[in-house]
Amino acid sequence: MPKNKKPAGGRPARDFDPARGKRSGGAKAGSRSPGHRGYRPDEAPKKARWTRDERLDAGRSPHRADREGRGERMPEGRRTGGSARPSYDRADRPSGGRDARDGQRDGRRFDRDERRPYDRGDRPDRSRGDRSFDGARDGGRRSFDDRPRRSSDRDDRARSYDRGDRPNRFDRDDRPGRFDRDDRRRSYDRDDRPRSYDRDDRPRRSFDRDDRAPRTRDERPRSYDRGDRPQRSFDRTDRTDRPARSFDRDRADRPQRGFDRDDRRRSFDRPGFRDSERRPSSYYPAKGEQRSFGPEDDVVLERLEAQAVQADATEGTSFADLGLGQNIVRTLAELGAESPFPIxxxxxxxxxxxxxVLGRGRTGSGKTIAFGAPTVERLMQDWAARQRDAGGERDAASTAGLGKNARKRREMGRAPRALILAPTRELALQIDRTVQPIAQSVGLFTTQIYGGVPQGRQVGALQRxxxxxxxxxxxxxxxxxxxxLDLSQVRITVLDEADHMCDLGFLEPVQRIIRRTADGGQKLLFSATLDTxxxxxxxEFLVDPAVYEVAGEDQASSTIEHHVLVIDNREKRDIxxxxxxxxxxxxxxxxxRAFAEDLTDHLEDAGIAAVALHGDLNQSRRTRNLQQLTxxxxxxxxxxxxxxxxxxVDDIDLVIQADAPDEYKTYLHRAGRTGRAGKAGRVVTLIPRxxxxxMAELLGRAEIDVDFEDVYLGDPLLAELAEAPLAPSPEPETAPEVDAADAPDPEDAAPSAVDAEPRSA
DNA sequence: AAAAAAC
Incomplete structure (x- = not known):
């Protein structure tokens, strides 16, 4: 109880208290003054911290300081401030923000990263191997050259708060308002251009599996058998005018196609699998059963009903057994995937x-390969089939517009036949790192198409x-x-983090994109938190989807240890x-983003090398900073x-949630960055009283059981939590699933039961 | 409310 005393006049800053922002009247007024930040970057911060934290907590960032100091600006800054510009920028810049003229300012701000000692180290290296190829490409490298100048500018100045010293005014003038960001980006973007290196630098491999978020336990499949699902057939009709492609045949109604390779499938004849194929969609839960879960499960209920696959049932199966060709199997082994994971x-x-297919598998369960490998296999088989019946009617249709010979693997200008969508550029990049080698092994090409970088190279790849x-x-x-980019030939569309891709802001673009793909094409939706x-x-787009998840993948079987610390927000940064x-x-x-920047600066001030990753950084910096952690x-x-x-990222053993997430799914995904591959992981979440x-409610939904602990700066518990987490449960990574299944947990029981039923159905 | 996602 002691903690949260409110600072002066009002209550302490909370998670969001816009109003509070005004606390100008508060005792802290002084601290807020620009001086604290700008005057002595190094020492001032501490003092000022209080105010600043509040501001940050409030989600606003340095702004206030400006306000107080100069009331005039405030208003403007705020307005402009919208999402357009980074809040921290705003702080510096007063109203002037609106002028887009000075993009540079922003630039400088980010340059800060560069200033950091370690950063600089990197940069200079552009020459370093990693980046070298950049140059090869569009000369992305150059960008760096340009930047340097800025950085120097910055060097002179201390961090952002330094600006405080300077007359705000011109600063602002210089910087553009919300446009700043854009400008910035653009300028740098160009620099970044060569992105290709992204791929190059990364090691290929193992992470494939790790990418996903954990979470699970959704095994409550129950009623999938109902046939209540709406028929979608007409969807296709209206949706597109495209002629049905040969792929359409893939649908259940059709007999097996040549490339289906029935034989292989057979090898994998676990009863469950095959039956599932025949049964009606398992997507819609049975109506009657919906409410049978406790009220608390309401949200969780949103999870899709799925057929749970027992981990032990997959033992002894090889990728070849699953139907993948030799080259792909070999490549998977090279990537570190010797044998298939349950999902x-x-x-x-x-x-x-x-x-x-709708697939749900927790973090690191191997979802990338789960959809990537078979997608490549299908394209390869399709190619082979076409070659076989050269001149086939259907083929003609599917290759319309392309050179007549589909035989040639790399047909100039041929339109892509598969599309994989991801919510962030980094994830798209990561997926490509896994899929590219698999595709390459059978002579297929992949390309990354995402923003923040010049499109030239991307277009060039498409043309090739x-x-x-x-x-x-x-x-x-x-x-x-x-x-x-012609998507009309896309017959396999994959949505990674599918549930997130359906969030506001993403859904519509995604729908428009899918509508552009071949009518009736296959759709694969994956996510660790896949729900309704x-x-x-x-x-709109799926037809009789099969829904799968792995039984026993619940928090209890996780290797992640959770802690929730109830703190005083004023101590947040120091904690x-x-x-x-x-x-x-x-x-x-x-x-x-603003707080991410602020925290990064704070950590550096404390002598802890840190880099930031958020949307206000240009892609080159995003990629570089992530690479630095990797x-x-x-x-x-x-x-x-x-x-x-x-x-x-391999070996992240501690995840700190400086700000608690709003959604349980977010909690699970964030937490899933650690404890991967069965390794020990710890998640510490800081929350105000x-x-x-x-938080308790959120954890309940996530099905995570944790006790909250009051912690103040200096508490020995902090040092303990900073220690490397010990391997949690004795169970090895593969064992968890099995163990879980055996466990008495109701959830586990449900899945298995369900699992059995579907088959019989 | 925020973040991400094109220029």
Whole structure:
């Protein structure tokens, strides 16, 4: 109870208290003054912190300081301030913000990253191997050259608060308002251009499986048998005017196609799998059963009913057994995937049959390979089939517009036949790293199509001919509209983090994109938190989808240890610093970009090397900063939820949620950045006192059982939590599923039961 | 409310 005393006049800053922002009247007025920040960057921060924190907590950032100091600006800054510009920028800039003229300012701000000692180290290296190829490409490298100048500018100045010293005014003038960001980006973007290196630098492999978020236990499949699902057949009709492609045959009604390779499937004849194929969609839960769960489960109920696959049932199965060809199997082994994980064993055969699939598997369960490998296999088989019946009527149709010979693997300008959509650029990049080698092994090409980088290279790749496009919605739609990307031949569309892709802001673009793909094409939706939120897409585009998940994947079987610390918001930054001052990779989550920046600066001030990752950074910096954590050059990454899903970095053993998430799904995804591959992981969530109830509710939905602990700066518990987490449960990574299944948990029981039923059905 | 996603 002691803690939260409110600072002066009002209550302490809470998670969001816009009103509070005005606390100008508060005792802290002085601290807020720009002086604290700007005057002495190094020492001032501490003092000022209080105010600043509040501001940040409030989601506003430095702004206030400005306000107080100069009331005039405030208003403007705020307005402009919208999402357009980074809040921290705003702080500096007063109203002037609106002038877009000075993009540079912003630029500088980010340059800060560069200033950091370690950063600089990197940069200079552009010459370094990693980046070298950049140059090769569009000369992306150059960008760096340009930047340097800015950085120097910055160097002179201290961090953002330094600006405080300076006359705000001109600063602002210089900087553009919301446009700043855009400008910035653009300028840098160009620099970044060569993105290709992304791919190059990364190691290929293992992460494939890790990308996903954990979570699970949704095993409550029960009623999938109902045939209540709406028929979608007409959907296709209205949706597109495209002629049905040969792929249409894949549908259940059709007999097995040549490339279906029935034989292979057979090898994998676990009863469950095959039956599932025949049964009606399992997407819609039985009406009657809906309410049978406790009220608490309401939200959770939103999860799709799925057929749970027992982990042990997949033992002894090989990728070849699942129907994948030799080259692909070999490549998977090279990637570190020797034998299929449960989710892979469950979905690969079904995907190969041409069915629409909804797959849910927790973090690191191997979802990327689960959809990537069979997608490549299908394209390859399709290619082979066409070659076989050269001149086939259907083939002609599907290759219309392309050179007549589909035989040639790399047909110039051939339109892509598969599309993989991801919510963030980093994830798209990561997926490509896994899929590209698989595709390459059978002579197929992939390309990344996402924003933040020049489109030239992407367009060039498309012109050369690509088989699989992997990217984010924005740029893909952009290129489609420009007529540079033809999706009409896409017969396999994959949505990674599908539930997130159905969130506001993403859904419509995604729908528009899918409508551009071949009518009746196969659709694969994957996510660790797949729920009925994907109904909008399922109803419009999927036909009799098979829904799979792995039984026993619940929190109880997780290797992640959870802690919730109830703190005084004023101590938040220092507590984060205390926790992050450790050996081992640490990922810190912030609710806003501004706070991510602020925390990064704070950590640096505390002598902890850290880099930030959020949407206000240009892509080159985003990629570089993430790379720094991956490479171990820096141990702390402060990110917004841009890094919450899918991103895999080996060995992150501590995740700190400086700001608690609003959604249980977000919690699970963020937490899933650690404890991967059966390794020990720890998640520490900081919450203000007034958030306890909400947090408890959220954890309940996530099915995570944790006790809250009151913690103040200096508490020895912080040091303990900073230690490397010990391997949680004795269970090895593979064992968990099995164990869980055996466990007495009701959830586990449900899945198995269900599992059995469906088959009989 | 925020973040992400195109230029």
């Amino acid at each position: 892979q064993a469950a979905t690969i055969p079904v995907v190969l049959e041409g069915r629409d 001919g690509v088989d699989i496009v992997i990217g984010t919605p924005g740029r893909i739609e952009d290129l489609v509209e420009q007529g540079r 939120g994907v109904a909008a897409l399922v109803d 984060v610093a205390a926790l992050a001052d450790r050996d081992g990779k640490t990922l810190v989550f912030s609710r806003t 490479s171990g050059r820096v141990d702390v990454l402060v990110a917004t939820d841009v890094a919450a899903r899918g991103i895999h 007034n958030r306890q109830r909400r």
